[in-house]
Amino acid sequence: MFLEKIKSAESGVLLYGITPPKANTEPERIAEIARKTMERLANLDIDALVVYDVQDESARTADERPFPFLTALDPLVFASGYLESLPLPKIIYRPAGKFSADELADWLETLHEHTFYPVFVGVPVPDYPVKTSLPDAYQIWSKHRDTSVIGAVTIPERHHLLNDEDVRILDKMSCGVSYFISQCVFNLDYARQVIDDLALRCNRQQTAPPTIIFTLTACGSVKTLQFMEWLGIHVPDTLKEELKRSEDMLDKSVRLCLDIxxxxxxxxxxxxIPFGFNIESVAIRKAEIEASIELANRIGQMLREKGVRKSLQEKRYAA
Structure with a gap:
């Protein structure tokens, strides 16, 4: 259904995002992590699973990283080798610039064989030596355009600074991109500005807008909050104080995400503007993982109540 929903620009798409285990994890432990992940997701009404590519972005800022960087398992290896039995499409992130054209072509063929879908992202730092430009990477993917879809990332914080996210989005659309997954949203005003400017530009150019999938995540500790800000996620001061002063930061963050x-x-x-949500679960604490499942369930219910997402019963009837 994910492929059809994106190709038809249907609102109400619901994704769930995870990171792979650390690269030095023993295979038996990786299999155990995968089993627990699949058990949690078995009854979750989502359209696809996002598996992130974890990059070291320490060179991007002089601020100290709140958590140490540990290399993660390749997301395609984790999805194809350990999560294959999970009956969901997988969306795999990859920094295209780190790979040659031949490497990307081979990787895309493997994705296509598994019915996985790519999201190309930028390189970790601006001065990274790029092997393949994003336009070239999209051109390599284009042979799969009839049977696949490709996504990209949109960053409301970047739009607040540079005021060109709508231009970036349409440039990538011209290369075949049909949906965009946002950086985590805590600043509603920033996200609204992207929507406004994108809608205006699409109207001016008489272009059908792409699907925008907003990422939301639960935050259960001050250190997690600090890490989100280190990643470049803007949390307004009022929300930050609400989180810090709450008796239960995790519960408060879930309620804030639902409001957003x-x-x-x-x-x-x-x-x-066709839209959806991606519920991100990148923490290792059990409470935060459970909160992400709750958030996904509650947003799914919200989408159904708003009439933009079918119930499981309606889906089975349609099938």
């Missing part, structure tokens, strides 16, 4: 989701549903619907 509700506002974005209304905003995108009013501006005819």
């Amino acid at each position: 989701a509700s506002a974005l549903i209304t905003y995108c619907t009013e501006r005819s």
Whole structure:
């Protein structure tokens, strides 16, 4: 259904995002992590699983990284070798610039064989020696355009600084990109500005807008909050204080995410922008993982109540 929903620009797409285990993890432990992941997701009503490529971005900023960087298992290896029995499409991130054209072509063929879908992202730091440009990477992918879809990333914080995210989005659309997954959203105003400017530019150019999938995540500790800010996620001071002062930061963050989701549903619907949500679960604490499952369930319910997502019963009837 994910492929059809993106190709038809259907709103209400719901994704769940994870990171692979650390690269030095023993195979038996990786298999155990995969089994627990699949058990958690077995009854979750989502359209696809996002598996991130974890990059070391320490050179991007002089600020100290709150958590040490540890190399993670390749997301394609984890998805194909350990999560294959999970009956969901997999969306695999890859920094295209780190690989040659031949390496990307081989990687895309493997993705296609597994019915996985790519999202190309930028290199970790601006001065990284690029082997393949993003336009060239999209051109390599284009042979699969009839049977696949390709995504990209959109960053509301970047739009706030440079005011060109709408231009970036349309440039990537011209290369075949049909949906965009955002960086984690905690600043609603930044996300609204991207929607407004994208809607205006699409109207001016008489172009059908792409699907924008907003990433939301639960935050259960001050250190996690610091890490999100280190990654470049802007948390408004008022929300930051609400989180820090709450008796249960994790529960408070879930409620804030639900408020943000509700506002974005209304905003995108009013501006005819197809949309969805990606619930990110990158923490290792059990409580935060469980909160992400709760968040996914509650947003799914919200989408159904708003009439933009079918119930499981309706899906089975349609099938």
